[in-house]
Amino acid sequence: MSELHILSKRVGIKLKQQSHILVTAESCTGxxxxxxxxxxxxxxxWFDRSFVTYSNEAKIEMLDVKESSLQEYGAVSEEVVNEMVQGALLHSRGTYAISVSGIAGPSGGSEEKPIGTVCFGWASxxxxREVETVRFSGDRAEVRLQACWHVLSRLEEQLDIAE
Incomplete structure (x- = not known):
């Protein structure tokens, strides 16, 4: 059993114990x-649905992300993951939501937002309401795996605090 599977199982137990339903809004983690x-x-x-909104159009159509936010800040920004996580709560029966948008590589990075930059949002x-930007290292698969691990680890911490 992988460490990510063990972590997701622990998160699920805590969500169930606290009568929460999770919804995700994902971009780079697909x-x-x-x-x-x-x-x-x-x-x-304890899980309702996932919005896989890889394109900007999907973020706008499915999660009510503002086109102006995408233009001003870019899809990989705390402003956009905040709108993604809010939209996920709005368009689901979830009581907790997480969002992820990043640059997994091998291309797409910039000096301002290098490959491995991932933005996260959590809301209930x-x-x-919490957002965070983290820079991971490694290849595309490693960045995506680290992003999955990070968002679930922080959710577990938040659920521990809420108990």
């Missing part, structure tokens, strides 16, 4: 977080 979550048996009790119906 559904990797949802895949890790649904690897856990019984995840339908109870008022949690």
């Amino acid at each position: 559904g990797g977080v949802a895949s890790a979550i649904t690897d856990a048996a019984g995840s339908s009790m 119906k109870q008022g949690l």
Whole structure:
């Protein structure tokens, strides 16, 4: 059993114990977080859906991300992941939401936002609002795996605080 599978199982137990339903909004991870979550048996009790919004158009159409935010800040920004996570809560039955948008590589980076830059958002119906930007190293697969691990690890920490 992979470490990510073990982590997602722990997160699921905590979500279920606290009567929460999770929803994800993913870009660079391409559904990797949802895949890790649904690897856990019984995840339908605490997981609603995932929005895989790889294109800017999908972010606008599915999550109500503002076109002006995408133009001003770019898809890989704390402003956009905040709108993604809010949209995920709005368009689901979730009580907790997470969002991820980043540059996994091997191309697409810039001096301002190098390859490995990933932005995260966490939100809950109870008022949690948090965003963060992290720079990971490694190839595309490693960046994506680290992003999945990070977003679930922070969610686990937030759930521990909420207990």
